[in-house]
Amino acid sequence: MAKIETPRPVRGTQDMLGGTPEAFAERFAHVVATFDRVRRLYGFQRVEVPVFESTAVFARSLGESTDVVSKEMYTFEDRGGDSITLRPEFTAGISRAYITEGWQQYAPLKVATHGPLFRYERPQKGRFRQFHQLDAEIIGAAEPGADVELLVFADQLLKELGINDGVTLTLNTLGDAESREAWRAALIAHFEAHRGDLSEDSVDRLAKNPLRILDSKDPRDRPVADSAPDIDAYLTDEARSFFEKVTSGLDAAGVAWERNARLVRGLDYYRHTAFEFVTDRLGAQGTVLGGGRYDGLIENLGGPATPAVGWAAGIERLAMLVDVPTAPRDIVAVLPDKRDLEDEALAVAARLRRAGIRCWTPLGGNPKKLPAKARQAGVEANLFVLHPDSEGRCFNFISVSDDPSVHELFKPISAVLGEDRFGNFSHFKNNKAD
RNA sequence: GCGAUCGUAGCUCAGUUGGUUAGAGCGCCGGUUUGUGGUACCGGAGGUCGGGGGUUCAAGACCCCUCGAUCGCCCCA
Numbered sequence: 001m002a003k004i005e006t007p008r009p010v011r012g013t014q015d016m017l018g019g020t021p022e023a024f025a026e027r028f029a030h031v032v033a034t035f036d037r038v039r040r041l042y043g044f045q046r047v048e049v050p051v052f053e054s055t056a057v058f059a060r061s062l063g064e065s066t067d068v069v070s071k072e073m074y075t076f077e078d079r080g081g082d083s084i085t086l087r088p089e090f091t092a093g094i095s096r097a098y099i100t101e102g103w104q105q106y107a108p109l110k111v112a113t114h115g116p117l118f119r120y121e122r123p124q125k126g127r128f129r130q131f132h133q134l135d136a137e138i139i140g141a142a143e144p145g146a147d148v149e150l151l152v153f154a155d156q157l158l159k160e161l162g163i164n165d166g167v168t169l170t171l172n173t174l175g176d177a178e179s180r181e182a183w184r185a186a187l188i189a190h191f192e193a194h195r196g197d198l199s200e201d202s203v204d205r206l207a208k209n210p211l212r213i214l215d216s217k218d219p220r221d222r223p224v225a226d227s228a229p230d231i232d233a234y235l236t237d238e239a240r241s242f243f244e245k246v247t248s249g250l251d252a253a254g255v256a257w258e259r260n261a262r263l264v265r266g267l268d269y270y271r272h273t274a275f276e277f278v279t280d281r282l283g284a285q286g287t288v289l290g291g292g293r294y295d296g297l298i299e300n301l302g303g304p305a306t307p308a309v310g311w312a313a314g315i316e317r318l319a320m321l322v323d324v325p326t327a328p329r330d331i332v333a334v335l336p337d338k339r340d341l342e343d344e345a346l347a348v349a350a351r352l353r354r355a356g357i358r359c360w361t362p363l364g365g366n367p368k369k370l371p372a373k374a375r376q377a378g379v380e381a382n383l384f385v386l387h388p389d390s391e392g393r394c395f396n397f398i399s400v401s402d403d404p405s406v407h408e409l410f411k412p413i414s415a416v417l418g419e420d421r422f423g424n425f426s427h428f429k430n431n432k433a434d
Numbered sequence: 435g436c437g438a439u440c441g442u443a444g445c446u447c448a449g450u451u452g453g454u455u456a457g458a459g460c461g462c463c464g465g466u467u468u469g470u471g472g473u474a475c476c477g478g479a480g481g482u483c484g485g486g487g488g489u490u491c492a493a494g495a496c497c498c499c500u501c502g503a504u505c506g507c508c509c510c511a
Contacts, residue, residue, distance in 0.1 A: 008502075067509045071435085089511085117511085122435085124505060133511055201508070217507085266510060276511090287511055314511030337469090366463090371470050382470075398470065 012121070012129025014316075026327070027319040028132075032114055034160050035134045035313075042153045044112035044136055049093040051116065055083040061092040061297050063268030065208050072119045086118035090135040091269075091294065091310055092301075098139055099303035107140030107306070114315065126285035126317045134289075134318075137310035139298070144242050147273045147293060147309050148249030154289055154311055155255045158277060163321040167279045167288055169256065172263035173243040174274050175235050177296070183234040184210065194224040211264040230261040239272065246273055265290065269297040273309065282317055289313035329401065330409055333360040333374030336367055337386045345385040348395075348417065355416045357409075375400050380409055386423070393423035 009015065018025035039046075055075050062069050074086035087093055090113060103109055114134045123129060136153060138146040151169065158164045174180050188210050195203065199218040206213065214225050235243070250257050257275075265274045274292035282288070291311025298306040334352065336345035349359045360379045362370050371382050381399045388394040395417060399406040414422060 011502085072509075119510075121509070122507090123503095124507095127510075131511070212509090284506060285511075290511060312511055317511060335470095366465085368466095368468085368470090372472065375472055384470075396470085400471075 010129070012123040014128060014130070023324040024319060026325055027322050028315060030325040031161060031315050031318045031322060032134070035112070035114060035157060038153065038157045038160055039112040039136065041156070042110070042149065044110045044153075047094065047097070047111040047113045049090070049097050049113065050087070052084050052086050053093050053096065055085040057096045057301070058085050058088060058092050061095060061269060061301055062089070066267060068119065068267070072121055074118045074120060088117055088119045089267075090115075090117070090133065090312055091137065091297070094135075094137055094310075095139070095294075095298050095301055095303070095308070098298060098306070099301060104140070104304065104306075108146070109139045110137070111139070112136045124285075125283040126314065126320060128316065132315040133312040134315060135310065135312045137308060139308040139310075140306055141309070142295070142307035144245035144273075145249060146307075147246045148253065150291070150309055150311060151246075151250060151257075151275065152253045152255055154277065154313070155253075157313075158289070158318075161318060161322050163279075163288075163318065166281050166321070167277050168258055169275060169277050170260040170263055171247070171250075171257045171273070171275045172260050173231065173235070173239065173246075173272055174264065174270055174292070175231055175239040176242075176271060179231065179235045179239045180271065183229070183231045186229050186234060187211065187214075190228050191224065197224050209266075212266070214262045214264055225262065232261070242272055265292055269294040269300070271295045275311070277313075279321065281321060285314075285317060287314075288317045288321070327378075329378070329380045329405070331358045331360050331377075331379045332397075332409060332413060333362075333370070333377070333379040333382045335362065335370045335374060335382055335384050337384050339367055341385050341387065348383070348385055352413060352416055355412065357412055357416070371398075371400075381406050383413065388421075389423060393421050395422045397422060 016025040016028060036046075055073070058073060059069050064070065068088050073088055076084055078084050094111065094113070097103065098109070112135065114132065116130050116132050118130055120129060121127060134157075136150060138150060155164070155169065158167055175183060188206070191198065191202075191206050191210055191213055195206070197220070198206070198213065199216070199220045201218060202213045202216055202221050205216070213221060214228060216222070216225055232240075247257070247259075260276075263274055263276060265276075270292040272293040272295065275290065276287045277289040278286040279288055280286065289311055290313075291309070293307070293309040295307040296305070298304070298308065332352070334345050334349040336342045346361065349361045352359050360374055360377050362373065374382055380401055381397060384396040384398065386394050386396060397410055397413065
C-alpha cells in the first residue's frame with residue numbers, strides 16, 4: 001500500500017490545543033474575553049466585518065508602496081474573476097463598511113472587533129501568517145477626547161490582563177496634513193544631506209518611506225536619525241494644540257505615557273496621534289498594541305471627510321505575556337468501579353450534566369487506572385459508581401484535593417443522585433510528607 | 435527575499451574521536467497489587483534516525499542538495 005503523506009500545516013499558521021500545560025488556548029481565550037468585557041465598559045459596539053474584501057479596499061487605504069500591500073497580502077482571483085484579498089488589518093474593512101452600510105447615521109461610532117488577519121511574512125516569535133487582533137475604533141469624532149478615550153481603554157485592558165508592568169505607552173504626533181508635509185520635506189532634506197552615512201536599507205526607505213528611517217534599528221543610521229529634526233518645529237498651531245489636549249487628557253486620566261519623537265507608523269493613513277504600547281519581552285516584536293488617528297482614510301475610500309482613531313493589538317502577543325488563567329476546580333470524575341458498570345456510569349454522568357454539574361468521564365481504559373487518570377485531568381473529586389450493596393448504596397464520593405470547596409461540590413451531586421445512596425464520603429487529609 | 439541555529443519513538447531528550455540487532459524518562463496499551471491520598475511491580479506496542487545523494491570496509495553521527503522548524507533582518511500587532 002502506498003504511503004499516504006499527511007499535508008503539512010501551512011507555514012505561519014498555528015493549532016492551539018486547550019488543556020495543555022502551556023495553556024495557550026486558554027490564555028488566548030482569556031485575552032479575548034477580557035477585551036470583550038472591558039470594551040463594554042467603554043461603550044464600544046461589537047462589529048463584524050468580512051475576512052476578505054475587494055483588493056482595492058486595502059490597496060487604497062494602506063498605501064500602494066507599503067510592505068503590507070506590495071508584498072504581504074494574500075490576494076487571489078475568485079471564480080468570478082474579482083481580485084480578493086484576505087484582510088491584513090481591520091481598519092480598512094471597517095472604514096469601507098462605514099461608508100457602504102450607511103453607518104454615518106450612527107456617528108460618532110465606537111466599534112470593537114477581533115478575529116484573524118493574514119499577512120505573508122516570515123514567521124518568528126510573536127509573528128504569524130494567520131494571526132489575530134483585537135481592534136477598537138472611534139469613527140466620526142474629531143475631538144482629541146476620542147484619542148484619549150481609546151488610550152485609556154487600551155491602558156485599562158492591559159492592566160486587567162496584568163501585563164501593564166513591562167509594557168509602556170509611547171506616544172507621538174504626526175501632525176495634520178500640513179504639518180506632516182512640512183516635516184516630511186525637512187526630513188528628506190536632512191537625510192539627503194547625509195545620504196552617504198545611511199545603511200542600504202535606509203537609502204531605499206528614503207525613496208519609499210523616509211519617515212521610517214527615524215526608527216531604524218541599524219546602528220549606522222542612528223546618528224543621522226537622532227540628529228534629524230523633530231516634528232515639533234513644524235506643527236501648526238492646531239496640530240500642536242490637538243496633541244497637547246491628548247497628553248493632558250492622558251495625564252488627567254492617570255495613564256502613564258512617554259513621548260517618542262522618533263515614533264512613526266507604517267501605514268500611510270496616520271495623522272496626528274500615533275502610539276504604541278511596547279515591551280521588551282517578546283524578542284524582536286516590541287509592539288503589543290498600536291494605532292493612531294486616521295482622518296482622511298474614509299475620504300480616500302470615496303466616503304465623506306470623516307475623522308477617526310483606532311488601535312489594534314496582537315492577541316498572540318498579549319497571550320504570550322499573560323499568566324495562565326486559573327480554571328475553576330469544580331469537576332467531578334464519574335468512574336465505573338467495574339467494567340460492567342460502564343453504562344451505568346455514563347447514565348449517572350448524563351444526569352449530573354443535565355443538572356449543570358461538570359463531569360469528567362473516561363473513554364475506555366482499565367477501571368483500576370481510572371482514578372489516577374482523572375486526577376491527572378484535574379478533577380476535584382472522584383465519584384465511583386458501584387454495584388449496590390444490601391441497602392442500595394451505590395456511590396462513593398472521594399475528594400482528591402484538600403480544598404474545602406469539595407463539600408460545595410458534593411451538595412448538588414448528592415441532591416441529584418440521592419444522599420442515602422452514598423456509602424462513603426471521604427475527604428482526604430493534608431498531604432503526607434513524601 | 436536574506437542570515438543564523440536546529441531536525442533521533444506521541445512528547446522531552448541520550449547516543450562517546452563514524453563500528454555489531456538505535457536507548458531512557460514521560461505518555462499509551464494489557465496485567466498483578468492497592469477499597470482508590472499523582473501506589474508498586476510485570477509485560478507490550480511504537481523509530482524509513484526529516485528526505486535524497488555522496489565519502490567510507492562501516493554513518494544517526496562527516497560532505498553536498500532539499501524540505502521543515504526556530505530565532506533574527508526587513509516589516510509589523
